[in-house]
Amino acid sequence: MRRRIGLATLGRVYLALVLMFLYIPILVMAVMSFNASQFYTLPIDWSLRWYEALSGNSKLLNAGFNSIVVAVVTTAIASTLGTAAAIAFFRYEFRGKQVLQLLLFPPIAIPWLITGTAMLLFFFWAGIGRGLHAMVLGHVALALPYVIIVVSARLKAFDPDLEAAARSLGASPAQVVRHVTFPFIAPGFIAAALFAFAVSFDQFVISYFLAVPGVSTLPVEIYTAIRKGFTPEINAISTIVIVFSMTLLVGVARYYRFGGER
């Protein structure tokens, strides 16, 4: 009996260690963003000076604004298109359905390097060009499979008879969606929307290739700054970004019960 308890406790300790591994670098970065000393010397000299410096760094701030704008537009488009497709997959059986579902995988399975360079190449050639609009095109493509997967997961728990019942009672297809389908999907829809936002906001590779000098998103700007040389303001904005995106993801988790519970 004793040995069994020992192994389980060891397991829990190990889990804690892994969690530490996952979070410590982020925590370090966050803590150091409040350290006035530019070179991490301990003890920590608590200060908000890098955050203040950040408020004057127009490059980073503009990039942040761009990131948000792109993410909002991406979310709106991807949520709508993706939810519609998910409903179609749920409701209907048709030839080619499996093929369509398979086609969702390339955007997420192919290394983003390849997708990103292909987009750069094609957009340039086709005259679409680079910039924020191109990024929206790319981000939506990346977010779509995830939206479809998340909403489909929610629909799995949806009794198909509910839509049939509504129809038998005289509801038109639009009324069915409005009164029955959408209220049920809502949590999944919110989870998918938050997810799409996170995917777009944190997206680096596609944004990197589709950025134009002077017009880029936050991750790209941070990357450039790192390559050029470290300024502690990156620390400050990075902390803000990671806190923001983690909050988003907690929101996703709240609306999407993983494993289908509920």
Place this chain on the structure above:
Amino acid sequence: MTVAASTEAGGSAKARRGEARRIAVLTGPAYLWLAVTVFLPISAMLYFSLLSEAPIAGRVGQFTLENYQAFFDKAFYQSLMLRSLRLGAEVSFYCFLFGFPCALVLAKVVKGRWREAMFLLVIIPFWSNALVRIFSWTMVLRGNGILEQFLNAVIPGFGGLDLMFTYPAIVIGLVHSYLPYMILTCYISLQAIDDDLIEAARSLGASRWTILTRILLPLSMPGIVAGAVLIFVPVIGSFMEPRILGGRNGTFIGTVIEDQFTAVFNWPLGAALSFILLGCVLIIFAAFHPILRRAAR
């Protein structure tokens, strides 16, 4: 109630047409978007890879296989490809080594609401900003960084430790990024293993090790393979992590491809190398497809 619909015998053909229209309306926009932004670009890239120069700004390229040839001619590219494949394999392996026990604990030891909370904690870093996470590692690994200071505090007189711009740094950063993925896939597989199976084995006298090697590992193989493949593929194409953590030591096929598009502007070569990389990816998927399908169920 008047019947406006046709009274043709049956009516199922007409209904099928109406349904087909509705399906098209619902799925069309999404897939049209994917066609324009993913499938067309990749086709375009294939086209470019077969040209001698990029057909932009008035230039005209000619059909040639020399871009692909360059890969097979220059040992540099091949060794780089191998280096990238090795990186992929290493990262996948470490993710398995450290991730599997974690998944096992989550699936079998942690119960109830703790499980959901722990699971969330593991997954969230995976979906947060990759760039920021890698950046945070630079603070830990650099000379006079946190790791060095910590080790010095624990082991007096440890001395300097600058891991930045080394191969191990790249591995650490990538493992940190993709570990949750392996934990996720292994967790899903392990969770599906009925506890009764393990109880039955124990009642038959199996040791812990036997249960692990003869029951848990084989039954969770689909999840392990799924995780490995889904880690391997992005890693071999990575360029951001190698550049930030590896600097000059961080040259891989991914960084070379990136160079073609942003520095050297030899797009046809970049396209060809991308397709060779894509070819590797497809070969790997094809090879592991049967196991992956089992994992998807």
Place this chain on the structure above:
Amino acid sequence: MASVSVRDVSKLFGSFKALDDISIEFADGGFYGLLGPSGSGKTTLLRLIAGFDFPDSGEIEIGGEPVGALPAEKRDIGMMFQSYALFPNMSVFDNVAFGLMVRNTARAEIARRVGEALELVRLTGLDDRKPHQLSGGQRQRVALARAIVFHPRVLLLDEPLSALDKALRVGMQVELKRIQREIGITTIFVTHDQEEALTLSDRIGVLRDGRLVQEGAPKEIYDRPESAFAATFLGDANLFRGRANGDGVVLADGSRMRTADAPGKTGEEVVCAVRPERIEVVPADGPADGEGNKLDATVSEAIFAGNSMTYLASWQNQTVKVIAQNRGAEPFEAGARVRLVWRPADTVVVTP
């Protein structure tokens, strides 16, 4: 209220023929049961009448008008699903009101009609509850109220009682019949449970492999099955094979059996069905009764079921099932030699 007419309807799924040229008339105001095993096509037919799918050939008419490719939402039908399909995000009131709401009924009118419907199903006072707060029986009543509140032309029920436990089922059977009689709506229901079909229906249609095997009032089909399938699917039946001979049948061992109707041409192969409860078990050495059909058999098993005794008797390598009402008589034991007797009128010739 309207009659429903199904004429020469066929439905294929790929190469599988779910319905094979089937025709049925459902009378206005009747309670009609479609009975059959799974795969018989009964649910498919219900869905075709409802408008969720469409026949490949043939016609369906509701109220004398062909429905063609009219979708379900335009057919003015009420349907009750096996899982009840109550809208989880709506209260009982909103669930029942749904059909009226999509028909743009005035608020006051909705309130009145919903109240009436809930009263009819004996569920007043539960307006604000959500489906998950209701018991199985209550949910079913809500589903029923929801389906009838807007006075549809036809009421369709998909396995209405299968989700209830035994005790509730009997009570609900009575309720359903009462409600149907009170509002007089043409009701078609689908079931694989023969007891349900017998108790609820005015008329039963027995389906098998997409075809209508027999149709008629419950007692008619039960007492006079036309096929071996109908005989064994609706209730239990003992099947005896032999050759026609005059007014009866000669069995393999030479013994003779008189049948209710003429068995057909002499020498022809014939199957007879006899219900277990129509057979009487008497001691083998008892007085020989000349009139009825009789067989000498040995009891292989005696199963006590409270109000009845089931005997399995073996005769000529065949097991004959007999159900005897428990009247307090001393039961026969396994191994006892007995004589099975029954009336010729209870010996029905069926197609094999």
